[in-house]
Amino acid sequence: MTEPLPTTDLKQLSEDALSALQVLDTSDPGAVEKWRVEFLGRNGRLTTVLRGLGALPAEQRREAGAAANSLKEQLEQRLEEKRTQTLAAQAARAESLDISLPGRRMRRGRLHPSTQIIREICSAFNEMGFQTVEGPEVEWERYNFDLLNIPRDHPARDKWDTIWIEQPESRRPPDGQRILLRTHTSPMQGRVMERQQPPVRVIVPGKCYRFEATDATHEWQFHQVEGLVVDEGVTFADLKGTLYEFARRIFGANRRVRFRCDFFPFVEPGVDMSIDCFGCDGKGCRICKNSGWIEIMGAGMVHPKVLAAVGYDTARYTGFAFGMGPERIAMLRYGIEDIRHFFSNDLRFLSQF
Numbered sequence: 001m002t003e004p005l006p007t008t009d010l011k012q013l014s015e016d017a018l019s020a021l022q023v024l025d026t027s028d029p030g031a032v033e034k035w036r037v038e039f040l041g042r043n044g045r046l047t048t049v050l051r052g053l054g055a056l057p058a059e060q061r062r063e064a065g066a067a068a069n070s071l072k073e074q075l076e077q078r079l080e081e082k083r084t085q086t087l088a089a090q091a092a093r094a095e096s097l098d099i100s101l102p103g104r105r106m107r108r109g110r111l112h113p114s115t116q117i118i119r120e121i122c123s124a125f126n127e128m129g130f131q132t133v134e135g136p137e138v139e140w141e142r143y144n145f146d147l148l149n150i151p152r153d154h155p156a157r158d159k160w161d162t163i164w165i166e167q168p169e170s171r172r173p174p175d176g177q178r179i180l181l182r183t184h185t186s187p188m189q190g191r192v193m194e195r196q197q198p199p200v201r202v203i204v205p206g207k208c209y210r211f212e213a214t215d216a217t218h219e220w221q222f223h224q225v226e227g228l229v230v231d232e233g234v235t236f237a238d239l240k241g242t243l244y245e246f247a248r249r250i251f252g253a254n255r256r257v258r259f260r261c262d263f264f265p266f267v268e269p270g271v272d273m274s275i276d277c278f279g280c281d282g283k284g285c286r287i288c289k290n291s292g293w294i295e296i297m298g299a300g301m302v303h304p305k306v307l308a309a310v311g312y313d314t315a316r317y318t319g320f321a322f323g324m325g326p327e328r329i330a331m332l333r334y335g336i337e338d339i340r341h342f343f344s345n346d347l348r349f350l351s352q353f
């Protein structure tokens, strides 16, 4: 029996391999491997042909060997080309626009929770006839302290742990005034009163800074909303009525309000205002530290020395003022347990509001 010539085997093998490659799904690694094993593998058809070459005469063996190696290279190259084509087709499919697909939902931005509560507080007061004004965060100590009846070396300054701004000696004003990051919004009291005569009825939202260790209820940067009313005949009853109405608008009609004596050098008398705890309805719980009450602001009748310092006639005018922390108010309203969430830029927190 005559053995078929190896070149005839190679021709057939080439035809079979190329037609199988034509229908091969090169994105399927299993199918590619099967094709490779059948035609190029260790026991594949090409290797079988190569093994049979030993029986051939030397001249024919060399020729057939070269043809077999060239076919091997050709098949490997064709496989690679097919793979590249498949990848390109996949990429083109991925990039093409399918207008029948539903659109991607845009992520909606929203106002920061501090901004939301500040706007709510301000509009409650705006509806009661207050005008909103704003002032600088970098402030002179004259406004932050002196005009508020807290002269230099007064022990009350310790209450407002201050971040001072370094000033070269050469740039200090002759009166030695220093610059600081305002520790409260109260410096705007002096700025507003210096600019205008009574009646004054303003609300001042803004950022404040204190050199303070942070914890669940203290940040080193936070907001305050200040209020100031000065006119003829303003009494403590006006202060209480205004703040009761504010509490009703922000916390609802069912919350009870309590005033207690407190001390601030720029008011006389001074008070703090609390609402009954929303967590336990005043019975006492972890949120209110079992007192049943949560303090929300400091307030009082503007000290005559503060009115006199800006040139107001203290025999004619009286006033009241208050200052509250909107982050603390938002914490009470929404049951937020840690003030540090407000400035940590964590979207899981921010997107709840």
Ligand code: YSA
Binding pocket: 183, 184, 185, 186, 210, 212, 217, 218, 219, 220, 221, 222, 223, 224, 226, 264, 266, 267, 295, 296, 297, 298, 299, 300, 301, 302, 320, 321, 322, 323, 324, 325, 326, 327, 328, 339
């Ligand atoms: C008092 C009487 C007035 O006639 C006018 C204003 C005031 C308030 C005064 N200027 C003041 O700063 N008082 S305070 O130090 O007790 O702060 C007021 C509110 O700011 C606090 O009730 C609290 O809600 C918020 N606050 C203070 N320190 C804070 C803070 N919030 C977050 N982090 C801090 N470190």
